[in-house]
Amino acid sequence: MWEWSLPVTRGETDNMTASSNAALPSESTPLRVLLAEDNALVREGYADMLSDQPGIELVAAVEDGFAALRVLDLHRVDVALVDVEMPRMDGVEAAREIAARHPGVVVVMLTAFEDKARLAEALGAGAQGFLTKDMDIEQIIAAVRDAVAGKTVLGPEPLEVAAQSLRQRAAEREANAEFLDRAEALSPRHAEVLKLVARGLSNRQVATRSGHTESTVRTYLSEILQTLNCSSRTELAVKANRLGLVADDSA
Known part of the structure; x- marks a missing residue:
């Protein structure tokens, strides 16, 4: 089972500045991903799928926002895949803290999307994207790479919610x-x-x-x-x- 406490290697102990100074991964450099998901079975399943993806290096899989921040303080991470609903520190608060403490880390929400209002909250907190767990792992990885390239990424359902909100605002x-x-x-x-x-x-x-x-x-x-x-x-x-x-x- 994946745990958050992984060995720290040389060059990864730059604490707050490591992620903010990191260069964008190249095609030959694995994308370093952190996963935060409170459901142990779901966390293990995504951890296995992410680890099997070429060009992806899973740094850690943790159970909540507090654990995610501990990992980020010790390890270089390119992308944090964060669930919205988690105990102690949920995904929205985690996104806000990551943006403040590790601005170089791209935060992408990966959630069941049961509460539509959390889409705006997450993006307002600094998340670069909002993906849903009904997406294929290949779609998730492609979206994550787009997020690292600076694009805002939304899954099909969040995209429809955002489009509907824009239509209502325009009307x-x-x-x-x-x-x-x-x-x-x-x-x-x-x-x-x-x-x-x-x-x-x-x-x-x-x-x-x-x-x-x-x-x-x-x-x-x-x-x-x-x-x-x-x-x-x-x-x-x-x-x-x-x-x-x-x-x-x-x-």
Whole structure:
């Protein structure tokens, strides 16, 4: 049975910097893969299949995100194949930690895809792809190689979910074209207040972040509500977020 604790060879003990400084594997260099899967039988099955694939070197097969991070601290890895639902540290949190601690490691989710909402969570956490366990091992390996080359890879079902989400977003934006046009025409100061309010900040917090007084924020907010024909800050926040007007940044 595959375990995470493999012998450390010379040149693999660069800790945090090993994976981030690693060059992309060439055709003659095996792709070093880490597998994280909590189900022991599934983990062993994929470990055997990966080990039988030409050009693939299975570094370790582990049971959760914590174990995966321990391996990455000690071994050079090109790709981490990570299940979504795992105990202690699930795949989404593992992807987030790997991106922060080992940015050179490509993370690809390999999951049963029972919760569609986790697709966006995983990609937002830094995963380069989202594959499903109903795919053939050859398809998985081909997708993994594409991910290493910098492509975002999705299995057939996640791809359909993503496409449907884009279609819904496009339809919703078309239905709210007037709202979007008016939002686009807001002054920079009004637009800043809109984004901060849409993130759920109070008037006092908006004032602190923007440098305005609370009185000015209230005035701007009243003008924004009137311009965008919204009856409340809640309606404003919901529409702004649903239509993608709130950038995911720290502003």
